[in-house]
Amino acid sequence: MQNKESFKFFLGLAFLGLGTWKIYERFILNKDISNLQLAGSIFLVTLGLYRAFEYFKHKKTNI
Secondary structure, eight states, X not given: OHHHHHHHHHHHHXXXXXXXXXXXXXXXXXXXXXXXXHHHHHHXXXXXXXXXXXXXXXXXXXX
16 A cells, blocks of 8 residues: 555656646746646646645554
C-alpha cells in the first residue's frame, strides 16, 4: 500500500511541475499558448496539489 501512495505522490509532483512550467511560460515568459493548454495546466496544478495533500493526510493518520 505504501508503494501505491508514494507513486501517487510523485505523480502529483510531476503534474504540479508540468502545470507550473506551462503557467510560467504563459505569464512570465509571455509565450503564446492556447486557452486549452492554460486550462489543462491549471487542472494539472490543482491535481498535483490534491495528490500531495492526500499523501500527507494519509501519512499523518498512519503515524
